[in-house]
Amino acid sequence: MGQELSRNERIKEASDYLRGTLADGLRQEITGAISEDDAQLVKFHGMYLQDDRDLRPERTRKKMEKAFAFMIRVRVPGGVLTGAQWLALDRVARDYGNGTLRLTTRQSVQLHGVIKSNLQPTLRAIDAVLLDTIAACGDVNRNVMCNPNPHASRAHAAALDLARAISGHLTPRTPAYREIWLDGERIAGGEADVVEPIYGKTYLPRKFKIAIAVPPSNDVDVFAHDLGFVAILDARGDVQGWNVSVGGGMGMSHGEPETYPRTADIMGFCTGADVLPIAEAVVTVQRDWGDRGNRKHARLKYTIEDRGLDAFRAEVERRAAVKLGAARPFSFTSTGDRYGWTEGADGRAHLTLFIASGRVGDAGPGAQQLSALRRMAELHDGDLRITANQNLIVARVPPQRRAEIEEIAASGALFAPRSGLRRNSMACVALPTCGLALAESERYLPDLLDALDARLAAHGLSTDDIVIRITGCPNGCARPYLAEIGLVGKGPNRYNLYLGAAFDGSRLSKLYAEDIDHPAIIARLDPLFAAYAREREADEHFGDFVIRAGFVEPTKNGRDFHANVGPRRSA
Amino acid sequence: MAAALATIPKTAPFHEDEIDLLNRVVGPASPIQRAWLAGFLTGTTPLSQPPQAANAARPAEPLSIVFASESGNSERLAGDLARAARKAGMKPSLIDMADLDLAALPASRRLIVIAATWGEGEPPSRAARAYADLMSEHAPRLEGVEFAVLALGDTAYAEFCAVGKAIDARLAALGGKRVRDRLDCDLDFAKPAALWIDQALETLAPPQADRGRVIEVDFAAKPAPAPEIVEAEIIEHIDLNSTRSEKETIHLALAFDGAAPAYQPGDSLDLYPENDPADVDELLAAAGLAGDDALRAELINSRDMTTLSSKTFDSYAAATGHKDVEALIAGGEGRAWVAGRQLIDLIRAFPTALSAEQLRALTRPLAPRAYSIASSRREVGEEAHLLISAVRYASHGRARKGVASNFVAERRKRGDRVRVKLRPNRHFALPAPDRDIIMVGPGTGVAPFRAFVQERRAIGAGGRSWLFFGDRQFTHDFLYQLEWQEALQDGALARMDVAFSRDRPEKIYVQHRMWDARRDLVDWIENGAYFYVCGDAKTMAKDVRATLVRAFADVKTLSAAEAEGAVSALERERRYLQDTY
Numbered sequence A: 001m002g003q004e005l006s007r008n009e010r011i012k013e014a015s016d017y018l019r020g021t022l023a024d025g026l027r028q029e030i031t032g033a034i035s036e037d038d039a040q041l042v043k044f045h046g047m048y049l050q051d052d053r054d055l056r057p058e059r060t061r062k063k064m065e066k067a068f069a070f071m072i073r074v075r076v077p078g079g080v081l082t083g084a085q086w087l088a089l090d091r092v093a094r095d096y097g098n099g100t101l102r103l104t105t106r107q108s109v110q111l112h113g114v115i116k117s118n119l120q121p122t123l124r125a126i127d128a129v130l131l132d133t134i135a136a137c138g139d140v141n142r143n144v145m146c147n148p149n150p151h152a153s154r155a156h157a158a159a160l161d162l163a164r165a166i167s168g169h170l171t172p173r174t175p176a177y178r179e180i181w182l183d184g185e186r187i188a189g190g191e192a193d194v195v196e197p198i199y200g201k202t203y204l205p206r207k208f209k210i211a212i213a214v215p216p217s218n219d220v221d222v223f224a225h226d227l228g229f230v231a232i233l234d235a236r237g238d239v240q241g242w243n244v245s246v247g248g249g250m251g252m253s254h255g256e257p258e259t260y261p262r263t264a265d266i267m268g269f270c271t272g273a274d275v276l277p278i279a280e281a282v283v284t285v286q287r288d289w290g291d292r293g294n295r296k297h298a299r300l301k302y303t304i305e306d307r308g309l310d311a312f313r314a315e316v317e318r319r320a321a322v323k324l325g326a327a328r329p330f331s332f333t334s335t336g337d338r339y340g341w342t343e344g345a346d347g348r349a350h351l352t353l354f355i356a357s358g359r360v361g362d363a364g365p366g367a368q369q370l371s372a373l374r375r376m377a378e379l380h381d382g383d384l385r386i387t388a389n390q391n392l393i394v395a396r397v398p399p400q401r402r403a404e405i406e407e408i409a410a411s412g413a414l415f416a417p418r419s420g421l422r423r424n425s426m427a428c429v430a431l432p433t434c435g436l437a438l439a440e441s442e443r444y445l446p447d448l449l450d451a452l453d454a455r456l457a458a459h460g461l462s463t464d465d466i467v468i469r470i471t472g473c474p475n476g477c478a479r480p481y482l483a484e485i486g487l488v489g490k491g492p493n494r495y496n497l498y499l500g501a502a503f504d505g506s507r508l509s510k511l512y513a514e515d516i517d518h519p520a521i522i523a524r525l526d527p528l529f530a531a532y533a534r535e536r537e538a539d540e541h542f543g544d545f546v547i548r549a550g551f552v553e554p555t556k557n558g559r560d561f562h563a564n565v566g567p568r569r570s571a
Numbered sequence B: 001m002a003a004a005l006a007t008i009p010k011t012a013p014f015h016e017d018e019i020d021l022l023n024r025v026v027g028p029a030s031p032i033q034r035a036w037l038a039g040f041l042t043g044t045t046p047l048s049q050p051p052q053a054a055n056a057a058r059p060a061e062p063l064s065i066v067f068a069s070e071s072g073n074s075e076r077l078a079g080d081l082a083r084a085a086r087k088a089g090m091k092p093s094l095i096d097m098a099d100l101d102l103a104a105l106p107a108s109r110r111l112i113v114i115a116a117t118w119g120e121g122e123p124p125s126r127a128a129r130a131y132a133d134l135m136s137e138h139a140p141r142l143e144g145v146e147f148a149v150l151a152l153g154d155t156a157y158a159e160f161c162a163v164g165k166a167i168d169a170r171l172a173a174l175g176g177k178r179v180r181d182r183l184d185c186d187l188d189f190a191k192p193a194a195l196w197i198d199q200a201l202e203t204l205a206p207p208q209a210d211r212g213r214v215i216e217v218d219f220a221a222k223p224a225p226a227p228e229i230v231e232a233e234i235i236e237h238i239d240l241n242s243t244r245s246e247k248e249t250i251h252l253a254l255a256f257d258g259a260a261p262a263y264q265p266g267d268s269l270d271l272y273p274e275n276d277p278a279d280v281d282e283l284l285a286a287a288g289l290a291g292d293d294a295l296r297a298e299l300i301n302s303r304d305m306t307t308l309s310s311k312t313f314d315s316y317a318a319a320t321g322h323k324d325v326e327a328l329i330a331g332g333e334g335r336a337w338v339a340g341r342q343l344i345d346l347i348r349a350f351p352t353a354l355s356a357e358q359l360r361a362l363t364r365p366l367a368p369r370a371y372s373i374a375s376s377r378r379e380v381g382e383e384a385h386l387l388i389s390a391v392r393y394a395s396h397g398r399a400r401k402g403v404a405s406n407f408v409a410e411r412r413k414r415g416d417r418v419r420v421k422l423r424p425n426r427h428f429a430l431p432a433p434d435r436d437i438i439m440v441g442p443g444t445g446v447a448p449f450r451a452f453v454q455e456r457r458a459i460g461a462g463g464r465s466w467l468f469f470g471d472r473q474f475t476h477d478f479l480y481q482l483e484w485q486e487a488l489q490d491g492a493l494a495r496m497d498v499a500f501s502r503d504r505p506e507k508i509y510v511q512h513r514m515w516d517a518r519r520d521l522v523d524w525i526e527n528g529a530y531f532y533v534c535g536d537a538k539t540m541a542k543d544v545r546a547t548l549v550r551a552f553a554d555v556k557t558l559s560a561a562e563a564e565g566a567v568s569a570l571e572r573e574r575r576y577l578q579d580t581y
Ligand code: SRM
Pocket: A048, A050, A071, A073, A103, A104, A105, A106, A107, A108, A109, A110, A136, A142, A143, A207, A209, A224, A248, A249, A250, A251, A252, A299, A358, A390, A427, A428, A429, A430, A433, A434, A435, A436, A475, A476, A477, A478, A479
């Protein structure tokens, strides 16, 4: 791209493989912050400098700087944690964090409110249970997602192995992380011995995300990712190989139509052996072709729009020395989780718990979720799996443990609610920690659901599965543009309402109403619920209905996301 | 007799030329002039203003006045006593117990000790060393020494006037002759102390008879004008703790009608509080005196109606003849019962209707509270800033609120007025500008150091300033954080180390940060740095001192005793200075 490089490119270049002046910044104990450039670099180490936005108004008057603290994101390929790892995270959350663990839409765990002087102890505690936070954020490959439901064991085991292999292969090699956070000193040798064989000195133009789906579940929202692998199963349920999808993404900016969410294209089929070379090739092509001048145009989805899928595929095949086969047929049924018990092949069972917005805390009597899960992790010898819907699976429970696990789950109010809307809801973090939030999200969701549930009940739709997702800004962290009802923050207490996405995550939604507040949201949706209850066809999902019934235009792909917006039929 | 003085003998401890000079003056001097010179030369206290001749001739009997003082009350009284003694024709020498040379004590034929009690029955920090010596078996015998002791204290403390009492007993035990009974003063000591001083002097002053010809020279004719109570307007009233903090620490900016009291960095202001009307009403109700508006007003404005001392406990028994109270006293349990309790508890636990007079008698005058001044006039002009932490706690199942701190925190706001009085503290002042200073001030202890830093910035002091600060949480309790960041920027602070005790499982306090930095600490001090400690006396100040001793031992590889010696040497040089409470 002819343009000059973006600021972040110069920071990466000068950072000496992500060191910057972080070590020095940690020693400045009079401020809870770090330098602006280091704040960009620290993301590559899995941390974000934030401040408690609820406290902003009072700080200067009280002669204190902003209430700075860090968000720490752990890298958990496939979302699978051992009990010991969970317990370690539970402890650091209480010792150094804000007393909560935040399960994310990418199957990882975030800590919030860790002040600068507690970063090293926290990361050491995480390291002690063989976890790290490298590349959980930053212009690199992020946490690799993978369908965690272990019930169809063999295919899912294969998918998990793949997720871990890819994650390992694409993890940055710089020793800066160990130096700064764990050993606290620079290991002799210096630059020369540092090699980033895949990324190079300036890493990628932008974040990069990979997901692995095992049909019929599309819980990972494979079409939302830069790179996706969809398992193609044979009759016996074993993996024949993988369809490869590229160019998905959610983020956009209000009022900038040249930015838009995009569903990935299926690029072809490959065998398990070719997955790593393909993945590496896709990454390096994006590394070299991606836009390093304009960060709002730097994701792979724009590279593919600009260069065309065929040119991209050809370059990937060349670099990987792999010829992709024709995509194989597969079909998804939903993006949601299967709550409750599921039987495993090996006689062990799995319990999927419901965690509202992924926030695990001790909210008060009857909702001591953090404590309940601690007790579970203490006695459970299987593992804990975070789902792409911010929920948690207690996996591989032996028969004799079931009753106990169930009792604890009940005590912690961890069972899924009846409401079909609630069961299919997600909210991003937003206020008070997210620096980009324009409106509330996680903290608003409960009230929103209460109000909508009341309307749905009135129309006899209480238990119908309807996917609703809300985010505090258009970045799309909860993948709202793939929800049948999507709400995206516009300003304080004001949201854009999107409708018409497919229940299986294959079609984006369309803007239905702009910049509306809570009463208007309810008022706009109520008549649509009424019509849905009246006019829907058998097994017709809400997202498909609003299109068939003519309320909104369908969005065929990213480029027409901003076209033909607004209501098409008066409700 | 005059002739005997005619010339200075060659044996005099002067240089030849000095002896010539002296002879040139003394030789031709008139008897009056010689008498005056004699008086001048026998004087001890330093000149505060030109000597002036009194008319009458008097004898000069030496009188040693030793004071043990922390916040200056005993010291002021000792000064008054010295002046009065001189008037009575005596030759007083005023000795801060911090400088007391015990070996010299037996030589002083007349001795008056004025001693305050601090901590939980401990001596004022400066006096600690001499006090320990006096109590040790190495203390010299004091046969032939006539003495009297004036004790300052606060009946609110279990160990009322413990130090004065102990000194009084010790002097007698060492063979001294008590010529006047000790007086134990409560916070309202002014009148009783003055009276005691007069009487003590009468007993000690020699008879009119044998009077040599020496003119008494009054070296400090006028006492330094005593500070007076002034009104100030609150122009800033800010809780510096975040709304997420359990603490409330008020930054109070005071503006005066006209000039601010002439305060120096290190001085404090006495603040005159009012009681919480709600507490007063509860007390009146409990005593069956609700509706007595005159009494109500008096209690709110001028009586200490919260403190419960064993003294009050006894008078309650006497006044009411309440059987249960008498039983407790008889059983020697009174002291234990009053601990952590207040007057309201007493009246609620042993109800009896009281007369206004009886209730008044159970209270004492409402004493002002001292607050370190947190500003320098060079930076804030005619303002004075205070940093006041709201004292709140529970005891015996009852929520308690400190009178003065909550008077400010809860019942006064911007625009209101308060009454204050300057409380100078020349023992906690800045050194020469080119000297380095180390300041240890956790919590509100940081207040005077804000004044220090402002002052040294304003005068462009060359010396480096190093601050240790600590509190509970970095994010919610970092008092004046933005100002310290500026000071580090502009160099007014060379270094700042912080300790927050509730940010992680293990508690970290200032002394831990001192230990981390012990090499630099010792290095600074050996370079002549002054070391200041302000804030909590109960534990912090002790831990800080102990840590400094350990630091010396570790860095200089000294024995514990040697390290202790190094630190007490600092104290004697007045380079280790405390203002703790
Ligand atoms: C925690 C999480 C949302 C959640 O509720 O779970 C999250 C939270 C944040 N996201 Fe996100 N994103 C999260 C998944 C996503 C997703 C969903 C996904 O990846 O499947 C997306 C949309 C997909 C995509 O990338 O297009 C997403 C798109 C963004 C963007 C927009 C990226 C773009 O290309 O437009 C930003 C802003 C940016 O990168 O400039 C962003 C930035 C952020 C930051 C770090 C805000 C910031 O940059 O300062 C948020 C931190 C909030 C906080 O206080 O914790 N987040 N973010 C998710 C963590 C995932 C993980 O564990 O790695």
